[in-house]
Structures are given as C-alpha cells and as structure tokens.
Amino acid sequence: MEAVSINSLSKSFNKGAIQALDAVSFSVQEGELFGLIGPDGAGKTTLFRILTTLLLPDSGEATVYGWDIRTDYQKIRREVGYMPGKFSLYQDLTVEENLSFFASVFGQKLTDNYALIQDIYEQIAPFKDRRAGKLSGGMKQKLALCCALIHRPKLLFLDEPTTGVDAVSRKEFWEMLKKLKAQGMSILVSTPYMDEANLCERIALIQNGKILSIDSPQGIIKQYPTPLYAVKAKNMISLLATLRQQEQLASCYAFGEYHHISFKSQDAQQLQQLQQTLEAAGHQEISMLAIEPSIEDCFIELMH
Amino acid sequence: MEAEKVIQTVDLSKHFGDFIACNAISFEVFKGEIFGFLGANGAGKTTAMKMLCGLSAPSSGKATIAGFDIYKQTEAIKKRIGYMSQKFSLYEDLSVLENIEFFGGIYGLSQQEIKQRGQQLIDQLGLADVAKNMVGSLPLGWKQKLAFSVASLHDPEIIFLDEPTGGVDPVTRRQFWDLIYAASVRGITVFVTTHYMDEAEYCHRVSIMVDGEIKALDTPENLKKQFQVDSMEDVFFELARGAQRLGD
Incomplete structure (x- = not known):
C-alpha cells in the first residue's frame, strides 16, 4: 500500500497570483523515508498542509493510506503525526503537560506508546517541568517530535525539522529518523539543506511549486548530464x-x-x-x- | 604596514545571572575581511553579536568597533555598521523604493544621497521593474539580496550578517556570496554567521564558538590542517561534538 499518493495537485493563493503548487504528482511507499528537497517558497509547507487535511487543494487528487484528503479527513488525522515548521506546541504548558495533552487528544495515555519516544524523550526529561516556551531551540524540536509520535502514527510529516539547527544537531536528528524508519514508520520530511537528501531513500526536488525530479539520491546523481x-x-x-x-x-x-x-x-x-x-x-x-x-x-x- | 583592525575584543564576557553566555572572548577582525562566526545553537553567537553591534552592554572585557568603545560610544558604532538577519530584514508591506527611503533616512542619509544610492542599488540588482512592488511579493532570494544592499546603503565599515542565506535556493545563495565578495573588495568588513559549512570555506578566517568560548580561529585551510580533516564540516564536528550546552 502507498502511504501517500498525489496526483496533479495544484494550489494557488491571492486569486491565482501565487501558484504555490503546480500539478504535483508523486507517491510515498509504506515504510519509506521520503525527502522533499527545496528552498523556501518552493511549496513544501502548502503540500504538507494539504496532506494533513488543513488546507484544500484547487485541483488534483491525494490520498493518505488510501483515504481521500477531502472526504476522509477524520481518518487521516487519526493516523498521521505532523510536526509543522513553526513551533506549534502550547508555550505555557510544561514539557510533560504538552505530551500528555497530545496523547489524550488521541484517546491514549502517555505510557501507551512510550517505547517509541523513549530515546528522544529521555534527552528532554530533565526539563519535564519547564514550560515549553522556555526551552532551547533544540529541545523544542525534540519535544515537538515526541508530541507528533505519541499516538504511534502510521505516517510522520516533518516540515523542515532541521531549519536553523546547527550541523551537529542536524546529524543527531537524522539518526533519530533512521531509528523510527527501522520500526516501520513511513516518513515524509522536507528540508532546504541539500546535503540531507542523501539520508533519504527517495527524494523529490521541488522549486516554485513544481517537481524537478524524483528518484533515489543516487538515481538523481546518475542523471547529471555531463562530467x-x-x-x-x-x-x-x-x-x-x-x-x-x-x-x-x-x-x-x-x-x-x-x-x-x-x-x-x-x-x-x-x-x-x-x-x-x-x-x-x-x-x-x-x-x-x-x-x-x-x-x-x-x-x-x-x-x- | 599592519592591516587596520575594525573589530578588536579583549576578554569580552556577558553573564545572565550565573549563566555565562559569552566567556572572555578575544579576537580581531581586519578591514575588508570576510570573517565567519560559527558555533552550535546556544554557543553564544547571538549574544556576542549583540554586544558587537552596541545593542547589549558587556558584563566585562573591552572592545572597540570601527574605533569606537563598545560601552560608551554605542550610537557612533550603530552609524558605522550595517546589520541583516534572516528573520527580520525589510518591511514586507513597503515597496522596494520605500524601504530604501526609510532605511536611508534611519541611517541619516540626505534626500539626495538616498535618491542617488537607491537608484544605483536598484540598477545593480536589476530591480527596476519591481521597484514599486511590495517587498513581500518578491521571492526570498531577491529579498535577501535587497536586504544586504539596504544594510550597506550608508557605506558602513562593517556589515553583520546573521544567517543571511538560510532556506535560500542554491543559485541565489551563491549570488548572495558574490555581493559579500564585492563588499569585501570595496573594503567593507563582513562578519557572517551560517549553518552552511561550504560557506565557511568562503571566509578569509573563521572562528568557532563552543559553550561561550572561541575554541578555534584561523583560515579555513589552517583549521583543516590543525584538526587533520578534509572539510570545515569535520572541523566543526570535532569542536561542537564536545559541547556541554543543550542548544539555545
């Protein structure tokens, strides 16, 4: 089964003045670590918002685990985890309160899927009583990932999780993704850092709302036309x-x-x-x- | 003749309560130099940069910027520097021309100077067709190039750039560095932070901060020799891996 299937998806803003997505098509296989690589303004966030059912496309089709983004949005929301590019947790709840809140929204207890987040959560556990708004950038990022994972989603959407993060922390973050993938999770991750492409199984290069190429990193490199x-x-x-x-x-x-x-x-x-x-x-x-x-x-x- | 020093710090420190954000940093930056200021998140880069721009008083230590004292002459410093960050650079709901007029005015340029330099800048960047458009409607890469030019409108001695190329496409990122080279050739000192390690290679010298201290400072070539590695990325890993702080 395909985790994500997108067919000719388009979205414009400002009465058509900005074509955020222009007939985008690709699919993500179940269990795949798929990267969406492109600069700011390429359309990455718009695509994430459509796939997480927060925004409707102008035209085109998309399904998540076979569910239609227009009609089956409730089912999709239950089965996916989403870490937006902008920090979107409750700043005035503590680390632990945020995590419990997101678990309860999905009708679960913190302990149900703790094994999945244990590695990551242990790194921020010493600050569990600190308000989320008072955390450092790196810790906010880890907490946001825990909150996106706490209901054990089938598919994880990560929108620029490493933007503005230093080279060492970026490497650590990708190590965490590899571990999640090893547990069978499908992951769609976006990044403006081209060097991170090599850490994905397949990538789509995106610019100005259009897909430039889709393949494995090695496949894309092989297509380079000249020495x-x-x-x-x-x-x-x-x-x-x-x-x-x-x-x-x-x-x-x-x-x-x-x-x-x-x-x-x-x-x-x-x-x-x-x-x-x-x-x-x-x-x-x-x-x-x-x-x-x-x-x-x-x-x-x-x-x- | 010895090169002119435009930034000079001796044991510059900043404490917040018992937290030492910046611990006795000492370094010099020369006229026309492209100086890369690297460090992990939370290493103290922003704190150091705020002090150097005259926005935050140090707890102890000495520094002069463009010959002015960092404690007593902060207003004189602000007139001789330009500053640009990734997050805030220009007013999105003003046009290209209006932004130039506004910042020219802030920097104390005369109406005539603003008109003349503004026109020059628009021609150089090829922005004539969009001069009356809102900045918010421009692609990110154009915005960043425009922001850089606006930050250098008043011919500052030093330009501080805080992650100027984050999220910018690969071609525009390189065009942005062409602007940096050109400024350096004109004798403007460029003080730049970045998370792109290839950009560290473009700097004349690079410093790397870890836990509030400058742990290494040299040319990229010498740093690679010193740490016996092939790339600046590996130099950065060698140093930043040992960091005790948990990011900013």
Whole structure:
C-alpha cells in the first residue's frame, strides 16, 4: 500500500497570483523515508498542509493510506503525526503537560506508546517541568517530535525539522529518523539543506511549486548530464571571476573549498587547455579533478 | 604596514545571572575581511553579536568597533555598521523604493544621497521593474539580496550578517556570496554567521564558538590542517561534538 499518493495537485493563493503548487504528482511507499528537497517558497509547507487535511487543494487528487484528503479527513488525522515548521506546541504548558495533552487528544495515555519516544524523550526529561516556551531551540524540536509520535502514527510529516539547527544537531536528528524508519514508520520530511537528501531513500526536488525530479539520491546523481570537475587555486575569488569568463564552460559555481565546473562539449583536451588559460591569467597552485555531482549540483542543473 | 583592525575584543564576557553566555572572548577582525562566526545553537553567537553591534552592554572585557568603545560610544558604532538577519530584514508591506527611503533616512542619509544610492542599488540588482512592488511579493532570494544592499546603503565599515542565506535556493545563495565578495573588495568588513559549512570555506578566517568560548580561529585551510580533516564540516564536528550546552 502507498502511504501517500498525489496526483496533479495544484494550489494557488491571492486569486491565482501565487501558484504555490503546480500539478504535483508523486507517491510515498509504506515504510519509506521520503525527502522533499527545496528552498523556501518552493511549496513544501502548502503540500504538507494539504496532506494533513488543513488546507484544500484547487485541483488534483491525494490520498493518505488510501483515504481521500477531502472526504476522509477524520481518518487521516487519526493516523498521521505532523510536526509543522513553526513551533506549534502550547508555550505555557510544561514539557510533560504538552505530551500528555497530545496523547489524550488521541484517546491514549502517555505510557501507551512510550517505547517509541523513549530515546528522544529521555534527552528532554530533565526539563519535564519547564514550560515549553522556555526551552532551547533544540529541545523544542525534540519535544515537538515526541508530541507528533505519541499516538504511534502510521505516517510522520516533518516540515523542515532541521531549519536553523546547527550541523551537529542536524546529524543527531537524522539518526533519530533512521531509528523510527527501522520500526516501520513511513516518513515524509522536507528540508532546504541539500546535503540531507542523501539520508533519504527517495527524494523529490521541488522549486516554485513544481517537481524537478524524483528518484533515489543516487538515481538523481546518475542523471547529471555531463562530467563535472572541481577546480581550486590559491585565490578562489579571482579564480571564480576568471572561470566565469570562459566561454567553453556550461556551468561554474562555488562549492566550498572548490569551484565546480562543466564544459559545453566533451573534448579530452579541454582540461589541459583550461589549466593553461588559468596559469596564463596568473593563478597559482591550480588543481583540477573529476568528481561525482552532489544533490546540490543536480538541483542547480535542474533549475535551468 | 599592519592591516587596520575594525573589530578588536579583549576578554569580552556577558553573564545572565550565573549563566555565562559569552566567556572572555578575544579576537580581531581586519578591514575588508570576510570573517565567519560559527558555533552550535546556544554557543553564544547571538549574544556576542549583540554586544558587537552596541545593542547589549558587556558584563566585562573591552572592545572597540570601527574605533569606537563598545560601552560608551554605542550610537557612533550603530552609524558605522550595517546589520541583516534572516528573520527580520525589510518591511514586507513597503515597496522596494520605500524601504530604501526609510532605511536611508534611519541611517541619516540626505534626500539626495538616498535618491542617488537607491537608484544605483536598484540598477545593480536589476530591480527596476519591481521597484514599486511590495517587498513581500518578491521571492526570498531577491529579498535577501535587497536586504544586504539596504544594510550597506550608508557605506558602513562593517556589515553583520546573521544567517543571511538560510532556506535560500542554491543559485541565489551563491549570488548572495558574490555581493559579500564585492563588499569585501570595496573594503567593507563582513562578519557572517551560517549553518552552511561550504560557506565557511568562503571566509578569509573563521572562528568557532563552543559553550561561550572561541575554541578555534584561523583560515579555513589552517583549521583543516590543525584538526587533520578534509572539510570545515569535520572541523566543526570535532569542536561542537564536545559541547556541554543543550542548544539555545
């Protein structure tokens, strides 16, 4: 059974001035960890709000575990967990009160599914009497995840759970997701961080309400159309300026320690010629190597 | 000749009750430098940045910003710096032009200067067609580029950027860094925080804060050598993994 099935879903705001979703279609398999990767304004939150039955689409169909988002919304709400991008727990209830509240809304006791959240909850348990509004960002995030899980949903919707979170905490959060997946939970997670794509089984790249590509991270990388090279020199800023003047290049973008480039046509001599051009332009300590594209390279390529 | 120091701190600290948010940090930033200010959530970055902008008085220690004292000359400091954050940057329900006029006025520019620099800015960013549109209707990437330009409208000596590229698409993120490079070339010092570790590589020097202290400060290349790792991400992990605090 498909956990989520979306067929040509569209949604606009402001009388059509903003097309938030434009005929989006994809499906999430049961037990799958599926990533929705795209920048702010891509339409990720709108899609989550439609799938969690908080917003109606203009057109198109969607089902969650076979239930229709328009007619079977009560069933869907019972079976999914949703962690919105914006912190949405009760700020003036304590950690423990929030958790009990969300359990009781689903007609359950805190203890019923405690095993599922134990690993995560133990990290915030020392602060169980603190009001949620007084928690640190990292702890709020963990509490929100516990509240979304407390009724043991079949499917977890996580809208940008790692935005604004530092690199170490992001890694920890993804470890938690892996454990939940291992217990059979289906997860649809969105993120603007391209490097997190590799942690998903399949991903959809989304921009301006349109899906650019859907595949496994490796599958998307394999579709990159040309060989890609990384170039480095002593002065990276002026190297970027020189590279941008080279007409034989199809693309040129800064990627941390290196600049990534691709050529318009494939010719064995090109690398050597470029090396000579860069030397002639006064660049020092030049190094070039063929590399495998990252998801971010693919996203940039697909944006054009 | 020694490079001009535009930020200089000695044992700068900030306490909230018995919590030491910022513990005796000492560092210097030079004119035209792109300085990356990294740290885990809750490490004390925001507290430090507020002190450097003259918005929060330190508990102890010394600092000068653009040559002015951080205790006594905060108003002079505010005139010589620009500030931009991811969350609040411009007024969404004012047009592009109105935002420029408003912030130009706040920074004390004359009507003529506002007109002239505003026009320059709109031309540079290619915003002529949308100059009269509400800022709220612009894509996030445009907003952030505009916010950066507005923060540098008064030719500040230092621009503070607090996570300026969070959530921005990969192409616009790189265009944003082109603006940073251009500012640096003009001699403006850029003090920037980010959670993108590739962006740490674009800085001339990077400091990493852990539990209120600066645990490392050097060029990205030297930091990688020092920690014997291949990327700034790994440098960050080496340092931040040992953090005792539970985030902000």
